[in-house]
Amino acid sequence: MEEHLPVLVVLVPMLAAPLCLLLRHRTAVTGFAIAVAWLTFAISVLLLLRVLDQGVISYELGGWPPPWGIEYRIDLLNAFVLILVAGIGAIVATWSPASISVELPRYERHYLFYTAYLLCLTGLLGITATGDLFNVFVFLEISALSSYVLISMGQDRRALTSAYQYLIMGTLGATFILIGIGLLYIMTGTLNMADMAVQLEGVRDTRTVLVAFGFFVVGISVKMALFPLHLWLPNAYAYAPSVVTAFLAATATKVSVYILLRFFFTVFGHEFAFGSMRLWVFLMPLALIGIVTASLVAIFQNNIKRMLAYSSVAQIGYMVLGISFASVNGLTGGIVHLFNHGLMKCALFLAMGCIVMRCGSVHIDEMRGLGRRMPWTMAAFVAAGLSLIGVPLTVGFISKWYLVLAALEQGLWPVAALVLLSSLLAAVYVWRVVEVAYFHEPRAVDGEGAITDAPLSLLLPMWALVIAIFYFGISTEATAGIARMAAESLLGTSP
Amino acid sequence: MADVLGLYNYWVVIVLMMTGFYIVVARDNLIKKIIGLSIFQTSVFLLFITVGKVEGGTAPILAEGFDVYSNPLPGVLILTAIVVGVATTAVALGLVVRINEEYGTIEEGEIHVQDVEA
Amino acid sequence: MKRQSIPRVAAKLLIPYILLYAFYVQWHGDYGPGGGFQAGVIFAAGVILYAIVFDLRACQRALSPRIIHLLMPLGLLLYIGVGVAAMLKGGTFLNYSVLEHDPVHGQHLGILLVELGVGTTVAGVMISIFYSFGETVRS
Amino acid sequence: MATAVRIARLRGLFSAAIVAGIYSLLGACWMSVLDQPDVAFTEASVGAGISTVLILVTLSLTTSEEKEPEHTPLLPLIVILITGAVLVYGTIDMPRLGDPDNQVHRHVAPRYINESPHEVEVPNLVTAVLASYRGYDTLGETAVIFTAGIGVLILLGGARRRRWVAGEDRE
Numbered sequence: 059m060e061e062h063l064p065v066l067v068v069l070v071p072m073l074a075a076p077l078c079l080l081l082r083h084r085t086a087v088t089g090f091a092i093a094v095a096w097l098t099f100a101i102s103v104l105l106l107l108r109v110l111d112q113g114v115i116s117y118e119l120g121g122w123p124p125p126w127g128i129e130y131r132i133d134l135l136n137a138f139v140l141i142l143v144a145g146i147g148a149i150v151a152t153w154s155p156a157s158i159s160v161e162l163p164r165y166e167r168h169y170l171f172y173t174a175y176l177l178c179l180t181g182l183l184g185i186t187a188t189g190d191l192f193n194v195f196v197f198l199e200i201s202a203l204s205s206y207v208l209i210s211m212g213q214d215r216r217a218l219t220s221a222y223q224y225l226i227m228g229t230l231g232a233t234f235i236l237i238g239i240g241l242l243y244i245m246t247g248t249l250n251m252a253d254m255a256v257q258l259e260g261v262r263d264t265r266t267v268l269v270a271f272g273f274f275v276v277g278i279s280v281k282m283a284l285f286p287l288h289l290w291l292p293n294a295y296a297y298a299p300s301v302v303t304a305f306l307a308a309t310a311t312k313v314s315v316y317i318l319l320r321f322f323f324t325v326f327g328h329e330f331a332f333g334s335m336r337l338w339v340f341l342m343p344l345a346l347i348g349i350v351t352a353s354l355v356a357i358f359q360n361n362i363k364r365m366l367a368y369s370s371v372a373q374i375g376y377m378v379l380g381i382s383f384a385s386v387n388g389l390t391g392g393i394v395h396l397f398n399h400g401l402m403k404c405a406l407f408l409a410m411g412c413i414v415m416r417c418g419s420v421h422i423d424e425m426r427g428l429g430r431r432m433p434w435t436m437a438a439f440v441a442a443g444l445s446l447i448g449v450p451l452t453v454g455f456i457s458k459w460y461l462v463l464a465a466l467e468q469g470l471w472p473v474a475a476l477v478l479l480s481s482l483l484a485a486v487y488v489w490r491v492v493e494v495a496y497f498h499e500p501r502a503v504d505g506e507g508a509i510t511d512a513p514l515s516l517l518l519p520m521w522a523l524v525i526a527i528f529y530f531g532i533s534t535e536a537t538a539g540i541a542r543m544a545a546e547s548l549l550g551t552s553p
Numbered sequence: 554m555a556d557v558l559g560l561y562n563y564w565v566v567i568v569l570m571m572t573g574f575y576i577v578v579a580r581d582n583l584i585k586k587i588i589g590l591s592i593f594q595t596s597v598f599l600l601f602i603t604v605g606k607v608e609g610g611t612a613p614i615l616a617e618g619f620d621v622y623s624n625p626l627p628g629v630l631i632l633t634a635i636v637v638g639v640a641t642t643a644v645a646l647g648l649v650v651r652i653n654e655e656y657g658t659i660e661e662g663e664i665h666v667q668d669v670e671a
Numbered sequence: 672m673k674r675q676s677i678p679r680v681a682a683k684l685l686i687p688y689i690l691l692y693a694f695y696v697q698w699h700g701d702y703g704p705g706g707g708f709q710a711g712v713i714f715a716a717g718v719i720l721y722a723i724v725f726d727l728r729a730c731q732r733a734l735s736p737r738i739i740h741l742l743m744p745l746g747l748l749l750y751i752g753v754g755v756a757a758m759l760k761g762g763t764f765l766n767y768s769v770l771e772h773d774p775v776h777g778q779h780l781g782i783l784l785v786e787l788g789v790g791t792t793v794a795g796v797m798i799s800i801f802y803s804f805g806e807t808v809r810s
Numbered sequence: 811m812a813t814a815v816r817i818a819r820l821r822g823l824f825s826a827a828i829v830a831g832i833y834s835l836l837g838a839c840w841m842s843v844l845d846q847p848d849v850a851f852t853e854a855s856v857g858a859g860i861s862t863v864l865i866l867v868t869l870s871l872t873t874s875e876e877k878e879p880e881h882t883p884l885l886p887l888i889v890i891l892i893t894g895a896v897l898v899y900g901t902i903d904m905p906r907l908g909d910p911d912n913q914v915h916r917h918v919a920p921r922y923i924n925e926s927p928h929e930v931e932v933p934n935l936v937t938a939v940l941a942s943y944r945g946y947d948t949l950g951e952t953a954v955i956f957t958a959g960i961g962v963l964i965l966l967g968g969a970r971r972r973r974w975v976a977g978e979d980r981e
Contacts, residue, residue, distance in 0.1 A: 062758055062763070062764065065763070065764045069751065069754075069755075069764065072751065072953060073748070073751050073755075075744075075747075075953075075956070076743070076744030076745075076747045076748050076956065077744070077748070079740070079743065079744045079960070080741075080744055117763060117764075118763050118766075119763060119764055119765055119945070119946040120763065120764070120765040120766055120767070120942060120943065120944075120945045120946060121757075121762050121763050121765075121766030121767075121768055121769075122942070122943050125917075125918050126918060126921050126922070126943050127943050127944070127946075128944055128946045128947060167963075167964075167967060170960055170963055170964050170967070171964070173960050174957070174960050174961070174964065177953065177956070177957045177960065180953065181953075184950065190947075192630055192633075192944075192947060193946065193947055193950065195634075195637075196633060196637065196947050196950035196951060196954065197950055199637045199640070199641070199954050200950060200953050200954050200957055203640060203641065203644055203954060203957045203958060203961060204957050204960075204961070206644060206648070206961070207644060207957075207960070207961035207964050207965065210648060210651070210964075210965060211964065215655040215656070216668060218648060218651050218652045218655060219652060219656075219664055219668070221648055222583065222645070222648045222649070222652060225641070225644065225645050225648065226577060226586055226590065226645075229590055229594075229641050229645075230574075230577065230590070230593075233590075233593060233594055233597055236597055236634065237597055237600070237897075240597065240600055240601050240604070241900060241904075243601075243604070243627075243630075243914065244604050244904060244912075244913070244914055245904075245913060246913060246917065247912075247913040247914045247915070247916060247917030247918055247919070248917055248918050249630075249918075257913070257917065261913075264903040265899055265900055265902050265903040266900045266901070266902075266903045266904050267903075268900070269896055269897060269899060269900025270900070272896065563901045563904060564898060564901065567894055567897045567898055567901070568894070570894075570897070571890045571891075571893065571894040571897075574890055574893065575886060575887070575890045578886035578889060578890070579886035579887070582823065584823055584827075584865065584868060584869065584872065585823065585826065587865070588826055588827065588830045588865065591830065591834075591857070591861060592830065592833060595833070595834060595837050595853070595857060596837075598837070598841075598849070598853070599837060599840060599841070602840075602841050602844050602846050602849060603844060604912075604914055605844065605845070605846060605914070606844045606845060613845070613846075613923070613934070613935035613936055614702075614703065614704070614847075614933055614934045614935065614936075622845075622923050622935065623844070623845035623846065624914055624915055624919045625919065625922055625923070625935040625936045625938075625939050626914075626918065626919050626922065626939060627846070627914075628846040628848055628849045628936045629936055629939045629940045629944055629947075630947075631846075631849050632708065632848060632849055632852055632936070632940060632951075633940075633947050633948065633950075633951045635849070635852050635853055635856055635857075636708060636793075636852075636856075636951045636954060636955055637951065637954050638856075639856045639857075639860060639861055639958075640954045640955050640957065640958035641958070642861050642864065642865075643800050643864060643958045643961075643962055644958050644961040644962060644965070646804075646864050646865065646867075646868045647800075647803070647804075647961065647962045647965035647966050648965060649868055649872065650804070650807060650868055650871050650872065650965070650966060651965055651966070653871065653872040653873075658873075659872050659873065700934065700937050701932045701933065701934055701937055702932075702933050702934060703934060704847040704848045704850075704851050704934065704936075705848070705851060706848070706934075706936075706937050706940065706941070708852060708951075709848075709851055709852055709855060712852075712855045712856060712859065712860060713855060715860070716855065716859055716860070719863060740963075743956060743959050743960075744956070746952065746956075747952050747953060747956050750948075750949050750952055751949070754945075754949070764946075765945045765946055765949070767942060767945075774929075775928075775929070775930070775931045778929070778930045778931065778932070778942055779930075779931065779932070781941070781942070781945075782930070782932060782937065782938075782941040782942060785941050785945060785948070786937075786941060788952065789948065789951075789952050792952050792955055792956055792959075793952075793955055795959065796955050796956060796958060796959030797860060799959050799962070799963065800864070800958070800959060800962045801863070801864075801867075803962050803963060803965075803966040803967070804864065804867045804868070804871075804962075804966065805867070806966070807871060807966050808867065808870060808871055
């Protein structure tokens with residue numbers, strides 16, 4: 059079974075989704091989905107260990123060698139992303155039962171929710187594992203379609219319109235990606251990424267490849283909500299059920315960033331993407347403007363979920379900034395931030411979910427005095443918030459450290475200054491919540507009994523994430539070490 | 554001149570593609586946007602299919618008396634993409650029906666007005 | 672359209688052939704154009720025609736939503752099942768060659784089953800989507 | 811072809827839906843001219859069949875007239891023109907239609923055409939590639955369709971919605 063690990067990590071949730079539909083029974087489906095999510099996580103851990111042990115794993119689906127068949131190609135980078143996605147998937151699944159019974163009370167058929175959830179997980183894992191460009195498109199659509207539906211399950215009717223808006227933008231993005239893939243296929247005659255890198259040699263400078271490159275990058279930027287193509291994101295995250303927000307915020311955009319990395323460095327090679335294309339000329343300013351603008355907008359949001367969503371847009375900026383340095387430190391920063399931000403955003407949105415469950419809303423006025431009412435939830439929020447700011451001992455510090463290092467290395471001290479400045483902005487918006495929660499009097503209780511802390515079944519998964527934030531913040535070898543090795547292999551500087 | 558003729562097909566496809574794209578971006582009506590989206594996608598499919606053609610070739614089904622076949626791969630990719638397209642359309646229409654139930658309109662502008670008032 | 676006799680008679684004549692044609696396309700995909708996806712769509716089209724001309728309720732009595740909801744996952748499971756069977760027999764996922772002693776026979780068997788899986792899911796989903804929309808119209 | 815699309819700008823959504831169906835059908839014809847009967851077959855049954863039926867049903871549930879747009883579509887027009895221009899620019903270096911020396915026909919495809927008669931022994935090459943060589947894509951495609959089915963069930967599932975209306979007065 060050992061050699062089937064690469065496909066099993068995608069196959070297990072994909073197989074489980076239709077089974078959920080057949081099981082139907084509510085408790086059974088819930089337990090089954092959680093078990094499946096943890097099994098997937100276990101497989102992804104095994105996979106990473108195997109990659110560390112043996113190097114790149116290639117798996118020929120259907121027994122046809124690439125480029126004729128489809129290949130799963132697992133190296134350090136995607137094994138790392140797989141762990142993030144599967145891990146978040148497992149934790150959020152464990153967290154979900156109590157929350158959806160409060161947030162989706164009108165849904166009788168919870169098994170449909172879990173089917174869609176597992177399909178979304180399948181899609182995201184499939185994108186990450188594959189070594190075939192067209193296969194990326196197919197799995198992108200699995201995850202996209204299921205996330206539109208998951209978002210539309212939100213209680214507010216605006217969830218429907220934001221899901222629609224996301225659907226239109228997401229499909230346009232996917233079609234742009236498809237055009238890009240098509241043009242590349244015309245020029246190279248292949249769809250396998252590794253093979254395409256070889257075939258591109260002769261035609262790299264043609265106008266068609268240039269246009270293909272452009273379309274692919276624009277399409278993927280929509281998917282990962284790179285400023286200024288982020289318009290779908292704040293609404294979608296704000297009105298989706300908390301479970302869905304926590305899951306998507308930590309995984310969907312990260313997977314898109316991963317494809318971008320793959321595309322720049324594996325398919326095109328960094329000499330083309332950053333040498334002759336001068337891509338950093340576009341990417342770096344966009345990333346910086348994105349970081350600053352989105353952080354500023356976040357400060358003025360009263361809906362905390364929306365505030366965190368804008369903060370996500372800013373954080374995507376950090377990752378792209380790291381990529382645009384195209385140096386080992388920059389890439390390490392980008393990759394490690396991808397992982398770290400997944401952890402902390404997930405923890406923050408889970409905390410929001412607990413608050414929604416107890417208070418019914420995440421408007422900033424509702425949060426008055428919550429520090430005393432829900433001490434454990436708010437403590438988790440503060441811990442993850444500190445990490446968002448980038449305080450030492452948390453994971454947020456590690457990624458910013460690498461980013462600043464990379465900026466200084468290239469003599470771009472204004473960029474480094476901007477990164478630090480934006481940390482101050484993050485501090486402002488996190489502080490707003492802290493101030494309200496800890497230093498304001500609790501709202502007058504309107505007869506319904508005092509608000510108590512969230513139940514243990516919600517607190518435990520959330521605190522697991524908080525512990526991970528500190529653990530990986532203190533012992534950096536695991537995450538930053540792997541990210542560094544991945545960065546080196548992307549840049550071709552390691553054997 | 555032969556050069557231009559060889560590219561003519563692509564250009565027609567691009568005009569179609571942009572018409573679909575235009576409908577998506579410029580129109581306020583939610584259903585019209587979906588129609589535009591499917592036109593946009595269909596024309597991208599045509600682009601792929603155009604690529605597969607081989608001069609003097611025949612459909613990629615093996616039979617006696619033919620030697621030159623068109624490329625089967627674009628056809629396969631587009632079969633998959635068509636399925637993806639119809640799946641998206643179905644979900645989008647489902648959303649529109651729900652939006653209409655909740656808001657009583659399918660015009661983007663009017664929905665926006667309702668959201669601001671709320 | 673319940674009381675108009677021309678569409679009713681025409682539909683009664685056509686629907687059996689549409690369904691039959693769906694099966695032809697399903698099994699003949701190896702030799703001519705067609706395959707599981709097209710067969711599923713044609714099958715669903717036949718059912719949808721029935722529902723439009725006669726009545727959605729009558730259609731759902733003949734082909735209950737419960738069965739349709741079973742068809743959707745079963746097709747996908749069949750597809751994955753073929754892949755897993757290949758894995759158990761020592762090949763990689765979806766390697767049909769190991770399904771039988773002769774690789775070519777294995778390929779034939781694999782393709783046949785997989786196309787059947789696609790057809791089942793597609794027919795199920797298309798009919799289910801139409802039922803959902805139709806029920807919304809009715810209520 | 812281009813005229814078909816021009817008509818799709820009609821204000822009446824009903825006719826727009828029908829014209830979109832016709833457009834799909836014409837697209838299918840074009841595809842079969844380009845030697846892809848399989849795709850043409852699918853496009854005809856999906857684009858002109860299922861999609862059109864679904865759009866018509868949706869129209870019967872909503873409204874069939876589009877309102878006048880409030881703003882002038884100048885910005886979208888610019889976006890479109892730029893995108894189109896970029897694409898045309900990209901085509902200049904593209905291989906010519908039908909040229910058998912194109913990279914597309916030289917690199918991966920020959921194996922499908924030359925070897926599959928021995929390896930798979932299925933006369934319809936599209937089926938061979940679809941179900942065997944790229945079978946995993948087709949599995950993904952089936953999963954996409956399955957997702958759409960689940961999605962519509964979640965969105966329009968009958969039992970749930972009545973509760974939605976009942977619960978509305980609480981908010």
